[in-house]
Each structure stands twice: as C-alpha cells, then as structure tokens.
Amino acid sequence: MPRAPGLTAPLLGLGLGLVLSLSGTAAADCEFLGQAERLTFTPVARTRWLAPRVRAPGTLDHLYGTVRRFLSAVQLNPFPSELVKTLLNDPSSVKVDEVVRYQAGYVVCAVIAGLYLLAVPTTGLCFGWFRCRQRCGGRVKTEHKALACERGTLMAFLLLTTLVLLVGLVCAFVTNQRTHEHTGPSVEAVPETLRSLRGLVSNVPQELQAVAQQFSLPQERVLKDLDGVGLVIGNVIHSRLSSTVYLALASLHSLGQALQVFVDHLRALNATVAELQVRQEHLEPAVRERRERLLTLLQQPGCQGDCSGALSWARALELSADFTQVHSVDAVVRQLQGVPEANFSSMIQEDNNTFNALPLLAAMQMASTIRELKEVVAQESKGLRTLAEGFPGLKAASRWSQALEELERSSRPYLQEVQRYETYRWLLGCVLCSTILLVVICNLLGLNLGIWGLSAREDPSHLEARGEAGARFLMAGVGFSFLFAAPLILLVFATFLVGGNVETLVCRSWESGELFEFVDTPGNLPPSMNLSHLLGLQKNISVLLAYQQCKEGAALWKVLQLNDSFNLEQHLDISQFTQKLQWEVQSLKMDVQNLDLLTPAAHRDLEALRSSGIENITYRDLLVQIQKPVVKADVEQLAQQLEGLAQAQGNPVLGQQLQEEAQGLRNLYQERVITQQNLMAKLNQSMRVLESSALELQLQTTEVLANVTHLKAELPTRVDHILKNVSECFLAREMGYFSQYLAWVKEEVTQHIATCQPLSAALDNSHVILCDMMADPWNAFWFCLGWCTFFLIPSIIFAVKTSKYFRPIRKRLSSSSSEETQLFHIPRVTSLKL
Numbered sequence: 069m070p071r072a073p074g075l076t077a078p079l080l081g082l083g084l085g086l087v088l089s090l091s092g093t094a095a096a097d098c099e100f101l102g103q104a105e106r107l108t109f110t111p112v113a114r115t116r117w118l119a120p121r122v123r124a125p126g127t128l129d130h131l132y133g134t135v136r137r138f139l140s141a142v143q144l145n146p147f148p149s150e151l152v153k154t155l156l157n158d159p160s161s162v163k164v165d166e167v168v169r170y171q172a173g174y175v176v177c178a179v180i181a182g183l184y185l186l187a188v189p190t191t192g193l194c195f196g197w198f199r200c201r202q203r204c205g206g207r208v209k210t211e212h213k214a215l216a217c218e219r220g221t222l223m224a225f226l227l228l229t230t231l232v233l234l235v236g237l238v239c240a241f242v243t244n245q246r247t248h249e250h251t252g253p254s255v256e257a258v259p260e261t262l263r264s265l266r267g268l269v270s271n272v273p274q275e276l277q278a279v280a281q282q283f284s285l286p287q288e289r290v291l292k293d294l295d296g297v298g299l300v301i302g303n304v305i306h307s308r309l310s311s312t313v314y315l316a317l318a319s320l321h322s323l324g325q326a327l328q329v330f331v332d333h334l335r336a337l338n339a340t341v342a343e344l345q346v347r348q349e350h351l352e353p354a355v356r357e358r359r360e361r362l363l364t365l366l367q368q369p370g371c372q373g374d375c376s377g378a379l380s381w382a383r384a385l386e387l388s389a390d391f392t393q394v395h396s397v398d399a400v401v402r403q404l405q406g407v408p409e410a411n412f413s414s415m416i417q418e419d420n421n422t423f424n425a426l427p428l429l430a431a432m433q434m435a436s437t438i439r440e441l442k443e444v445v446a447q448e449s450k451g452l453r454t455l456a457e458g459f460p461g462l463k464a465a466s467r468w469s470q471a472l473e474e475l476e477r478s479s480r481p482y483l484q485e486v487q488r489y490e491t492y493r494w495l496l497g498c499v500l501c502s503t504i505l506l507v508v509i510c511n512l513l514g515l516n517l518g519i520w521g522l523s524a525r526e527d528p529s530h531l532e533a534r535g536e537a538g539a540r541f542l543m544a545g546v547g548f549s550f551l552f553a554a555p556l557i558l559l560v561f562a563t564f565l566v567g568g569n570v571e572t573l574v575c576r577s578w579e580s581g582e583l584f585e586f587v588d589t590p591g592n593l594p595p596s597m598n599l600s601h602l603l604g605l606q607k608n609i610s611v612l613l614a615y616q617q618c619k620e621g622a623a624l625w626k627v628l629q630l631n632d633s634f635n636l637e638q639h640l641d642i643s644q645f646t647q648k649l650q651w652e653v654q655s656l657k658m659d660v661q662n663l664d665l666l667t668p669a670a671h672r673d674l675e676a677l678r679s680s681g682i683e684n685i686t687y688r689d690l691l692v693q694i695q696k697p698v699v700k701a702d703v704e705q706l707a708q709q710l711e712g713l714a715q716a717q718g719n720p721v722l723g724q725q726l727q728e729e730a731q732g733l734r735n736l737y738q739e740r741v742i743t744q745q746n747l748m749a750k751l752n753q754s755m756r757v758l759e760s761s762a763l764e765l766q767l768q769t770t771e772v773l774a775n776v777t778h779l780k781a782e783l784p785t786r787v788d789h790i791l792k793n794v795s796e797c798f799l800a801r802e803m804g805y806f807s808q809y810l811a812w813v814k815e816e817v818t819q820h821i822a823t824c825q826p827l828s829a830a831l832d833n834s835h836v837i838l839c840d841m842m843a844d845p846w847n848a849f850w851f852c853l854g855w856c857t858f859f860l861i862p863s864i865i866f867a868v869k870t871s872k873y874f875r876p877i878r879k880r881l882s883s884s885s886s887e888e889t890q891l892f893h894i895p896r897v898t899s900l901k902l
Contacts, residue, residue, distance in 0.1 A: 098797035104804030112278035123840040132844040142173035143572035147582040181561040192550025219873040226866035230511040240852035246845040248494040254837040262476040286805035302430030324412025337754040359385040373716035384701035410669035503552040510545030518874035539871035549860040556857040563850035575839035584612035618828035707733040
C-alpha cells in the first residue's frame with residue numbers, strides 16, 4: 069500500500085529526533101520506562117467487502133482448457149471493436165456480411181449442425197421404411213470363413229464407440245449439473261454485490277466519525293501512564309544517582325567514625341600526658357628521698373655483704389622518663405573543642421531517608437505539571453474532529469446509491485428469467501443425456517446378449533433367442549439415436565452459440581484487456597452506457613486505470629468524482645497537539661535542595677579537623693620518653709637485694725633499716741611506678757593510633773569535603789540531565805501510541821473505509837462468475853453433449869452391422885473341417901413319431 073509522505077511526517081520526525089538525541093545513558097534510562105505497548109483498535113468498516121470468488125482446481129480443468137482451445141480455433145478473429153460500436157450505437161446499420169465474416173467459424177459449425185439435422189433424421193426415416201419392407205438389415209444368410217473376424221471387428225468398434233459415448237455422457241451429466249449448481253449462487257451474487265457497493269460511499273462519514281472517536285484509546289493510555297510518571301521519573305533519578313550518593317554517604321559515615329576515634333585518642337593522649345606530668349612531680353621527690361637514704365645506709369662502715377653492688381643499684385634509683393620535656397597538644401585539642409558537633413550516624417540516616425524518598429518527592433513536585441499535561445492530552449485534535457465532516461462524498465453518495473438501487477431493482481426480473489431458463493435447459497439436458505444413456509445401455513445389453521447367444525450355439529437345445537434379443541437391443545439403440553438426434557444437435561448448437569460467444573467475445577477480450585480498451589475509447593459506448601459517468605469516475609481516469617488503482621487500494625477520492633478533494637493528511641495532522649504535549653513534558657522540573665549531604669555542623673567538624681594542625685603534632689618526643697623506663701634501676705630487684713643484705717647484717721639496727729627500705733621500695737613501685745607505667749602504655753596506644761591515622765585522616769577529610777561539595781553543586785545539574793533524558797524517553801513512548809493510532813487510521817480509512825477496492829473486487833468476481841463458474845461448465849456441457857451426438861453416427865453404423873451377426877444363420881458350409889461350422893453348429897429340428 070503506498071503511503072503518503074506527509075501524513076505522519078511531523079510526528080515521525082519528532083519521534084526520530086527524540087531517539088537520535090538520546091545518548092547511551094539516556095537509552096539506558098528508557099529501559100526503566102519500557103516500550104510502548106501495542107494498542108488494539110476496533111475495526112469500524114462495515115461488512116461490505118466482497119469475498120474473492122475463485123473456482124477451486126478440479127478434475128474438469130483439463131476439459132475446460134480443451135474447450136477453450138477448440139473455441140480459439142473456431143473464432144480466430146480479434147475483438148470486433150467497430151462491429152460492437154455500431155451494434156451499440158446504431159443497431160439498424162449493422163451489416164450482415166460483417167457479422168457473418170466475424171462469425172465465420174460459427175457459420176461453419178452451423179452448416180455442419182444443419183447437415184447433421186437434415187441427414188441423420190432423414191437417414192433414420194429411410195432406414196425405418198426399408199426395415200419395414202425387409203429391404204435392409206436382417207441377418208447373415210450364408211456362413212463363410214471370415215465371418216468370425218468380421219463379427220469380432222464390428223463388436224470391438226461398437227464397444228469402443230459405446231465407451232466413448234459413455235465417457236462423454238458422464239462428462240455431460242457432470243458439467244450439466246455443475247452449470248446448474250453455479251447458476252443459482254452466481255445469479256444471487258449480483259444483487260449482493262450491488263447492495264455491497266451501495267454503501268461504498270454512503271457509509272464513509274459515519275465510519276470516519278467512529279475512527280475519530282477511537283482517538284480516545286491512545287489518550288486513555290497516555291493518561292494512565294501520566295498517573296504514575298512522577299514516581300517512575302523519581303525512581304529513575306534515584307537509580308542513576310544511587311551509586312554516587314551512597315558512595316558519598318558511606319565515605320562520610322566512615323570519616324565521621326574515624327573523626328570520633330581520632331578525637332577520642334587525641335583527648336586521651338592530652339589527658340594522659342598531663343596526668344603523667346602531675347604524677348612525675350610527686351614521684352620524683354619520693355624516689356630521690358629513697359635514693360638518698362639508701363646511699364647513707366649502704367655507705368656505713370658496718371655494712372656487711374655485697375653492699376657495693378647494692379650501692380651501684382641505689383645510685384641508679386632516679387627517674388628515666390621525663391614528660392616535662394613533651395610538647396603539649398593543648399592547642400590542637402582547643403581547635404577540636406566540641407568536635408564532633410554533629411551526629412554523623414544520625415545525619416547519614418537522615419540523608420539516606422531523604423534520598424530514598426526521591427520518587428515521592430518527584431511525584432509531589434511534578435503533580436501540577438502532570439495535571440496540565442493531562443489537560444493537554446484530554447483535548448481532541450481539530451483535524452480529527454472534522455474528519456467525517458470534511459469527507460466530500462455526500463451528494464456523490466446519494467447519486468451512487470440511487471443508481472445502484474435502480475440497477476438492482478431493474479436486474480431482478482432478468483435474473484429471475486435467467487434462473488427460469490437455466491432450469492429449462494438443465495431439465496432438457498438431463499432428458500437428452502438420459503436418451504444417450506438409453507443408447508449406451510441398449511448397446512451394452514445388445515453386445516452382452518449377442519455374445520452370450522453366440523457362445524451358446526453349440527448347445528443343441530438352444531433356440532437362438534438370446535442372440536435375437538441382443539440384435540433387437542442394438543436396433544432399439546439405433547432407433548433412439550435416430551429419434552433424438554435432432555433435439556440433441558439443436559441443444560448442442562444453441563448452447564454452443566451462446567457459450568462460445570460469451571467465451572470469445574467477452575471472457576477472452578476481458579482477460580486480454582481489449583474490453584477495457586474498447587470501453588475507454590470515446591464514442592464506442594452510447595451516452596446512456598457511459599461507464600465513466602455511471603461510476604462517477606474522475607475525468608482524467610479511464611475505467612482500466614480506475615480498476616488498476618482500486619486493485620492497488622486507492623482511496624475513493626482518488627478515483628471517484630466527489631464534490632471536492634479530501635486531504636486525509638491534513639485531517640490527521642496532530643502536530644499542534646504533539647507540540648503542546650512536548651512543551652509540557654519538557655517543563656517537568658525537580659528540586660533536590662532538600663538533599664543536604666553535609667549538615668553545617670558536620671561541615672564545621674570537618675573544617676575544624678582539617679585546620680586543627682594534627683599533622684604538626686611531634687610524636688618523636690613522646691616516643692622517646694615512652695621508650696624509657698619510669699625508673700632507671702629495677703626497683704623490685706633492688707628491693708630483693710636489700711632484703712638479702714638485711715639478713716646478712718650483723719648489726720640488727722642496720723638490718724632493720726635495710727628491711728624497711730626494701731619494703732618502702734616495694735610500696736613505691738606498687739603504688740606509683742606501676743601506675744606510671746600503665747599511663748605510659750595508654751599513652752603509647754593513643755600515640756600509635758594518632759601517628760598512623762593523622763595524615764590519612766587529614767587527606768581523607770580534604771578529599772571528602774571536596775567530593776561532597778562538588779557532588780552537592782553538581783547534583784541539580786545531574787538531576788536535570790536525567791530528568792531531561794527520562795522525559796524524552798517518556799515523550800517518545802507516548803508519541804508511539806499516537807503513531808500507532810495514525811497508522812491504524814490511515815490503514816483503516818484507505819484500505820477498509822474509503823477504499824475503492826470493492827469496485828475492482830466486484831469486477832474480478834464478475835469475471836470469475838461469468839467466465840470460470842458459468843461459461844466454462846456451460847461450454848464443457850455442449851462440448852461433451854456434441855461429442856456424444858456426433859458419436860451416435862458410428863454407433864448407429866456399428867450397431868446395425870453387428871446386429872446381423874447376432875441373428876441365426878440360414879445356410880452353412882458343408883465342410884466338416886470348417887472351424888466356423890464346427891463352432892456355430894445348429895442342430896436340425898426333427899419331428900418325433902409316437
């Protein structure tokens with residue numbers, strides 16, 4: 069079906085532009101929306117289509133082809149344009165010699181039929197008169213040697229002729245019945261076709277109105293999609309941003325935890341250093357006092373044992389780690405005072421909730437725009453509203469309907485006459501075929517009885533009645549042949565003359581196109597038979613061109629001469645409607661300012677950490693002091709050595725003093741040194757954590773702040789970009805529904821509603837009805853009946869000749885060696901005396 073390029077060009081151009089403008093990411097966004105579903109429209113064209121009539125292939129096709137070839141040999145002349153023109157315009161001026169010249173083949177056949185009509189009945193009358201006078205026929209009077217050969221030959225020819233008659237008779241019966249069966253439906257198809265064509269133009273406006281009303285299908289589908297488009301767009305935006313946003317929130321959550329841990333350790337370090345310094349101030353005098361007393365005791369002259377070794381340990385009894393030399397981190401701690409101010413876990417949870425609520429947020433923000441979109445979609449295109457009103461076929465429809473109604477009314481009597489005469493023809497054909505059947509039956513019975521009688525001649529008791537009966541059946545068949553030869557040849561010639569001219573004058577010229585050429589030539593048809601005017605064709609379109617265009621599916625206004633031109637593309641132009649829809653869809657906006665990834669408090673925490681100077685903390689001084697013992701000497705070992713010296717002293721007072729010093733050292737160690745060591749271990753743990761994470765935390769803080777700041781600034785742009793892509797995808801999908809509607813409308817209007825294809829279908833069906841379903845079996849009937857009619861002549865001849873040999877032979881040869889005599893010996897009848 070040819071498509072007008074301007075029909076859906078704006079809409080298709082819009083759809084193509086949208087598709088080509090989508091990038092790879094945009095195409096992925098379209099996957100969330102899905103493809104446009106296939107809409108199902110209700111056909112509105114009424115049932116005025118003519119089912120194509122086709123004769124089913126059958127066993128008679130070869131017979132039909134043989135008859136056509138025979139008629140082509142009979143009628144060698146082309147279509148007689150001048151003769152038909154004169155016959156239609158001025159019948160009185162038709163010259164008989166021209167008709168005879170064109171119908172030369174039929175004239176020859178008429179002469180043959182006339183000779184047959186005269187010769188066969190006349191011969192039958194003469195034969196009957198001579199038979200009554202015993203002048204011909206009878207029996208074989210003398211038996212001779214060649215009798216069996218002659219008899220067998222005649223019987224074979226008669227049987228062959230009878231079989232040929234039987235085959236022709238079967239074909240005649242079948243074609244006669246086929247013609248009768250096809251005539252009824254073919255005649256009924258004429259008013260049916262005319263009634264169907266009456267609504268070709270008159271029903272178009274109502275059906276166009278029904279087509280325009282189905283514009284509601286794509287409208288309802290688009291309105292249904294608009295109900296949830298806000299959530300769909302929000303889900304697409306959420307899906308496209310989820311990886312980036314979730315990654316940023318995860319980094320913020322991790323940084324918040326690291327910040328909390330770092331600040332805790334930093335504060336712990338500062339507090340531990342301060343406590344160490346305080347304890348060191350109390351520990352140092354106590355150690356110094358113990359050292360001095362031990363030096364006094366161990367240097368007394370009365371000291372016995374290894375006093376010199378203990379003296380060297382006592383000299384080492386002084387503090388080793390000096391935390392007064394450690395730089396304070398109070399400045400950094402003051403910078404991080406109140407950090408973290410924000411609750412990062414709560415903030416991340418809130419951001420997650422806000423981000424996950426994007427679909428609902430999108431639906432709320434787009435609600436007003438979607439309402440405006442629905443108002444635009446609910447509007448009806450102006451061109452579609454005037455689709456039915458703009459069809460210019462009202463006056464033409466009335467004229468067309470009246471003409472077809474008048475044609476249908478005037479054709480009914482003729483069609484009834486056709487059916488009546490067809491019934492007569494069928495009955496006459498059945499009767500005459502039955503007469504040929506009688507001839508065939510007589511021939512077959514005569515042959516059977518005759519052969520039976522011949523085979524029984526050797527029986528002395530047989531009376532030769534069987535052979536006589538066979539001969540009489542043959543002669544009965546001859547009598548039927550002579551009796552019905554005249555009506556047979558008359559029926560054959562009458563049907564031959566009608567069917568042959570229909571085939572050669574109408575069907576053959578119809579198939580070759582000569583009939584269309586004759587009709588389209590000006591002046592060939594009288595004004596009352598001007599088909600172009602009767603059909604209401606446009607002035608520049610011939611009947612043949614109209615038939616070809618209608619067969620290809622041309623619209624009515626392209627072929628028929630309507631009141632005015634009809635521009636279907638203009639009525640189906642919904643570009644203004646689609647432009648409004650496109651503008652409204654492109655106006656969809658979404659504000660994501662509520663998605664604040666980093667609260668001001670959290671931002672201050674990270675800025676405070678970044679500017680706190682944690683990277684400037686000198687951990688070397690702490691490490692040097694931590695690596696030192698609290699006291700240079702091993703206090704427990706010194707106490708143990710003093711206890712040994714106390715027991716070795718001979719002076720009880722000195723021993724008691726050493727014992728007391730040993731216990732004092734143990735108490736000092738337990739109460740102060742161990743506490744100092746624990747604090748140093750705690751300090752070491754905090755220092756290790758701070759030293760290992762300070763630089764990384766500083767870099768991570770800078771990076772996260774930069775990423776979050778960039779993401780927050782870029783988020784509206786990305787949302788707008790995604791929203792634009794999704795809107796274009798949505799628009800392309802919704803335009804697909806309107807494209808489906810427009811394509812369906814054009815197909816429905818041009819191929820089903822306002823199509824002139826029923827005209828070409830009516831002509832094609834007329835050709836099939838006239839030529840394939842009526843003319844072919846009609847011509848095959850007279851061909852088979854004529855076949856049987858002419859084969860009655862050899863049947864008569866062979867039946868008369870063969871019947872002589874079935875009767876008794878009067879004289880025989882006396883030779884006993886004769887095979888004929890021995891084979892057909894008839895015993896003499898003698899009288900018996902009692």
